[in-house]
Amino acid sequence: MKAVILVGGLGTRLRPLTCNTPKPMIPLVNQPFIESMLIRLRDQGIDEVVLAVQYLADRFHTALGDGSRLNMKLHIIKEDEPRGTAGAVKNVEHLLDDTTFVFNGDVMTDLDLQAMLAYHREKQSKVTISLTPVDDPTQFGLVEMHKDNRVHRFLEKPRAEDITTNLINAGTYIIEPEVLRYVPPSQFYMFERGLFPVMLQTGDPMFGFPSRAYWTDIGKPQTYLDVHHDILIGKVRYNFRGQQIADRVWLEGDADIHSSAQVVGPVVIGRGVKIGRGARVIGPTVLGDGCQIGADAALEGVVLWDGNEIGEGATLRNCVLGRNNRIGAKTMITDGSIIGDDCSLGPENRLEHGIRIWPGTSLGERAISF
Ligand code: GTP
Numbered sequence: 001m002k003a004v005i006l007v008g009g010l011g012t013r014l015r016p017l018t019c020n021t022p023k024p025m026i027p028l029v030n031q032p033f034i035e036s037m038l039i040r041l042r043d044q045g046i047d048e049v050v051l052a053v054q055y056l057a058d059r060f061h062t063a064l065g066d067g068s069r070l071n072m073k074l075h076i077i078k079e080d081e082p083r084g085t086a087g088a089v090k091n092v093e094h095l096l097d098d099t100t101f102v103f104n105g106d107v108m109t110d111l112d113l114q115a116m117l118a119y120h121r122e123k124q125s126k127v128t129i130s131l132t133p134v135d136d137p138t139q140f141g142l143v144e145m146h147k148d149n150r151v152h153r154f155l156e157k158p159r160a161e162d163i164t165t166n167l168i169n170a171g172t173y174i175i176e177p178e179v180l181r182y183v184p185p186s187q188f189y190m191f192e193r194g195l196f197p198v199m200l201q202t203g204d205p206m207f208g209f210p211s212r213a214y215w216t217d218i219g220k221p222q223t224y225l226d227v228h229h230d231i232l233i234g235k236v237r238y239n240f241r242g243q244q245i246a247d248r249v250w251l252e253g254d255a256d257i258h259s260s261a262q263v264v265g266p267v268v269i270g271r272g273v274k275i276g277r278g279a280r281v282i283g284p285t286v287l288g289d290g291c292q293i294g295a296d297a298a299l300e301g302v303v304l305w306d307g308n309e310i311g312e313g314a315t316l317r318n319c320v321l322g323r324n325n326r327i328g329a330k331t332m333i334t335d336g337s338i339i340g341d342d343c344s345l346g347p348e349n350r351l352e353h354g355i356r357i358w359p360g361t362s363l364g365e366r367a368i369s370f
Pocket residue numbers: 006007008009010011012013014023052053054079081082083084085088103104105106219
C-alpha cells in the first residue's frame with residue numbers, strides 16, 4: 001500500500017522552532033516526528049511512501065535516505081516551489097497507480113488506517129476524508145455530510161450561529177489517483193479550497209470518515225507541548241525507547257543524575273544527560289540528548305531538544321527550547337515561551353507570556369523581563 005505525506009509547509013506557526021528544522025522533522029519525545037509517523041504507517045501495512053518536500057528539503061534526505069533503515073521504500077520528491085496540498089500530490093502523480101493514502105505531515109493520530117480503507121472501498125468512494133470532532137469548531141474547516149456520510153458542504157471557520165457540525169477535516173485522506181485529473185499541473189492548488197469543492201460540483205463520490213481516534217495537529221506551540229503531555233501521561237499509545245528506571249521515568253542511554261536530584265515522572269531522559277545537585281525535573285518533561293541541568297534548577301512540563309545547558313537555580317515551566325541553548329543561572333522561562341536554537345541567555349532573565357526568542361540570540365544579565 002502506498003501513501004503520500006505532505007511535508008513541504010513552512011511551519012510558520014511553530015517558529016522559531018522551524019527556522020532551522022522543517023516541522024515534520026522536529027523531535028517528538030526525542031525522535032523526529034516524521035520517523036515515528038513512518039513507523040506507525042509501516043506497522044499498519046503501508047510499505048511505500050512518497051514524501052512531498054519543499055521547505056528545508058535536504059534535511060529529509062539526510063535523516064531518512066531511501067527508507068531502508070525503517071524497512072520501507074521511501075521516495076523523497078522536491079517541488080520547485082510550494083504547490084499547496086493538492087498540487088503537491090499532483091506533482092508525484094507519476095508514482096501513484098492505485099488507491100493511495102495522503103497524510104498531512106503534522107498530525108499525531110492513532111487512527112485505524114485499515115478500517116478507513118475498508119470503509120473507502122465499501123462506499124466506493126473516490127476521496128475519503130478522515131474527520132474528528134472538536135470542542136470549538138469556529139477555528140477550523142468543517143465538513144458537512146448527508147445521512148450516508150457523503151460530503152455535501154465545506155464550511156471554513158464559521159461564525160458560532162452558522163455551526164451545523166463539530167466534525168473537522170483531520171488531515172488523513174484516501175484518494176483514487178483518477179481524481180488528480182481535476183488538479184491543474186504545476187500550480188499552487190489546495191484540497192480544501194480547490195479539489196474538494198470541484199468534486200462537489202462534479203458529483204464524484206466523496207465521503208467523510210468520522211472517528212474518535214486520538215488527533216492533534218502538532219503545528220502550534222501549545223499543541224506541540226500538549227501532544228508531549230498526552231503521550232507521557234499515556235493518553236495515546238506510544239512505544240517509548242530506552243528503559244524505564246522508575247515510575248514513568250524512561251532513560252534512553254547513560255545519564256548522570258545526582259543522588260540529591262528529584263525526577264518525578266512522566267519524564268524521558270535522552271542520552272548523556274546530566275542532572276545536577278538538588279535539581280528538580282517534574283513531568284511531563286522530555287530532556288534531549290546531552291542536556292545538562294544545573295544544580296537547584298527546577299523544570300516542569302518542558303520539552304528540551306538536544307544539547308541544552310541550564311544554569312544553576314534556573315526555572316523552566318511549560319516551555320520549549322530548541323537545540324544547543326545556554327540558559328544563565330536563575331533565569332526563568334515559563335508560560336509557553338519558545339527559545340530557538342543556539343541562544344545564549346545570561347543570568348536572571350525572565351521570559352514569560354509565550355515570548356519567542358529567535359535562533360542565535362544573545363542576552364546579557366537581566367536583559368529581559370517580559
Ligand atoms: P503553517 O505555516 O504554520 O500554517 O504550517 P504549514 O506550512 O505546515 O501549513 P499547514 O499546517 O496548513 O500544512 C498542512 C500540511 O501540508 C503540513 O504537513 C505541511 O507540511 C503540508 N504542506 C502545506 N503546504 C504544502 C506545499 O505547498 N507543499 C507540500 N509538499 N506540502 C505542503
